[in-house]
Amino acid sequence: MITQSHSLLNWSPQAVVFDCDGTLMDTERHWQDARNRAFGAFGLTPPPGFAERAKGVYYADCGRLMAEETQKPELAADLTRTLLEQFLTLVADDPVTMPGAVEFVRLLSGRLPLAVASNCPLEVVEESLSRAGLRRHFQHIVVPSLSVPGTGGEHPGKGGSDIVRPKPWPDVYATAARLCGVPPRTALAVEDSLTGVESARRAGLRVIGVGPQPAEEGAGRADLWVATLGSPHLQAWLRARMPGQAEAPEQG
Template sequence: MITRTQSLLDRFPEAVVFDCDGTLMDTERHWQDARTRALGAFGLTPPPGFAERAKGLHYADCGRLMAEETQKPELTADLTRALLEYFLALVADDPVTMPGAAEFVRLLSGRLPLAVASNCPLEVVEESLGRAGLRRHFEHIVVPSGTSPDADGSGAADDGPGTVRPKPWPDVYATAARLCGVPPRAALAVEDSLTGIESASRAGLQVLGVGPRPAGDDADRADLWVPTLGAPDLLAWVRDHVPGQVRAHGRD
């Protein structure tokens, strides 16, 4: 059942921009495993509550946080590199979509522009969505670029110029809306993390929160929360209010 308010469902957006990790793809467990493995490689353990603090962060920011919270600032670059290497290996072996995500994306596909705005490296997003059979539904993928000297250079805004900063900066969502050809307030962001919700809200998009609603007032930045993208009310909203197949699909 949809919670909190129906106001978001009173009108339909002109484009939808999805987060990837934890929203489309079930990769948060891979990040958690990769963080544990990266820390363990240096004889360190995750501090209490670290998984929640790290959720939604760009991997370079997560590497810095890992180093700071274990009082090993000199290991920032090494931890960041190890984190990404472990994650890439894990996600390549086990790309799994979140409950309802594939059905929701396929239902929207062809009806209006779809994009992805992620803090993950471009190669991770492309590989994950491709192996899950969802890549062809998205016209644009936007990821951070120029965010860290430790970055491998793969992050870039698809078709977009300039530096794109990671969430919680608004850049990835603002860029995605622009590439979709709509003003921010006409686009809907779909997010599972408070970091991503802050990013989308700052960019001016409407926000649909997915998954367990976090405690605290920050969760109110989402206009609506649903337990999964397969929520019957959400799917009925698309079927009842969105025109049929009016746009061509994107590429694989």
């Protein structure tokens, strides 16, 4: 619940940048299943607590972490490839949005610039949002690009770096705010993981955390935690800060 005294109520965002997995799309469970399948494909047992440590981690970094924590560093590339293959299969069969996500995005659409900043591959984000009917609401999608321009996601643009590092680096959020045409300090990030919260804060955005608030110290880096994007208090705040504009028309 957002209390009337919460400082966020006195602030109006000029753009909103969303994480995808676990924030807009209910795909974190797919990543967990994919990790388990990848471990199993090589006869490995997931280390205790690995699921929580892997939450929000860039998939290539996750593959390396899987190899390191099972003392199989020589399998890093194979685990990474298998992880992504398994995830793509799972998400294609079952694209589900998080509670309140569709209504929340539609509330903002046409009122503010919207973007997605994700650690997932671009094709995963595009496909997930398209199948959920959300893609048209977002002007920009930014994902890590660790090689040459145009191979990993939306390029930062003329004058920017050719490399967009994954969360918890600030790059995806800093790039998304710039593409939306606003200073980072005027943009709001919406995240479900501590990795993402840290990324957004490093970039200078304010942050709403969604879902159960983690017990770890880093949870305090978010300005606010809400149970779901369907929180009536959250939606009432946004309506109060952005009155008088019509929602973007529905398209087929």
